[in-house]
Amino acid sequence: MKKNSSSAKFITLEGGEGAGKSTSRDFIVSLLSDHSIPFVHTREPGGTPIGETLRELLLSKKGVPPSVTTELLLVFAARAQHLHETIEPALAEGKWVLCDRFTDATYAYQGYGRGFDLNAISTLEDLVQNGRQPDLTVLLDIDPVVGMERARLRAELDRFEEEELAFFERVRAGYLSRASKDSRFEVVDASQNVTAVQADLAAILQPLLEGGG
Numbered sequence: 001m002k003k004n005s006s007s008a009k010f011i012t013l014e015g016g017e018g019a020g021k022s023t024s025r026d027f028i029v030s031l032l033s034d035h036s037i038p039f040v041h042t043r044e045p046g047g048t049p050i051g052e053t054l055r056e057l058l059l060s061k062k063g064v065p066p067s068v069t070t071e072l073l074l075v076f077a078a079r080a081q082h083l084h085e086t087i088e089p090a091l092a093e094g095k096w097v098l099c100d101r102f103t104d105a106t107y108a109y110q111g112y113g114r115g116f117d118l119n120a121i122s123t124l125e126d127l128v129q130n131g132r133q134p135d136l137t138v139l140l141d142i143d144p145v146v147g148m149e150r151a152r153l154r155a156e157l158d159r160f161e162e163e164e165l166a167f168f169e170r171v172r173a174g175y176l177s178r179a180s181k182d183s184r185f186e187v188v189d190a191s192q193n194v195t196a197v198q199a200d201l202a203a204i205l206q207p208l209l210e211g212g213g
């Protein structure tokens with residue numbers, strides 16, 4: 001696995017729809033700021049001008065939807081640019097990177113959700129990431145029934161959010177399966193109240209923050 005030249009950490013935040021990703025992200029941002037840690041906060045798909053354009057295409061409900069293969073290649077195209085333009089330069093400068101979704105989302109949504117071959121995703125991952133992996137992945141886990149209820153109240157649904165419940169059940173199972181196999185994951189019960197979720201996040205981040213600053 002590719003190592004950072006400095007102590008800078010690459011942290012990713014994952015979860016199903018309505019898991020409270022934005023609130024948790026804001027809390028982690030405040031933790032990093034409180035510890036005077038230089039960081040970049042970014043997201044996928046997106047994080048660069050090219051990536052944000054691809055995000056619009058991916059989330060849009062206009063016209064004929066992309067095929068599963070097109071969708072997969074678009075998320076990896078956005079990721080390739082994101083690594084090139086944002087993530088790798090930041091880590092090289094010693095800045096931490098907090099990224100709202102990364103390749104685990106591809107396994108969960110395109111792999112488990114849409115049924116795309118996981119080995120093909122792994123091949124693209126190797127090609128695009130050249131060994132780069134997050135140091136820590138926080139998975140906000142929530143029952144999709146509860147999550148979709150929250151997402152519906154929040155704003156107009158995008159193309160992914162309009163999927164059926166069974167899709168989100170598969171996405172959740174995919175995330176949990178990956179989390180059970182890799183120690184970089186920390187799973188947070190996102191059905192708890194905000195205070196409890198934040199207490200969990202603070203405890204998870206604490207060991208990294210102590211070595212960080």
Ligand code: TMP
Pocket residue numbers: 044045075100101102103105106107109110160161
């Ligand atoms: P969000 O990050 O604002 O929740 O929305 C991004 C959407 O894109 C979300 O529904 C998950 C989806 N997505 C994928 O399907 N594959 C990916 O690789 C990534 C990063 C996101």
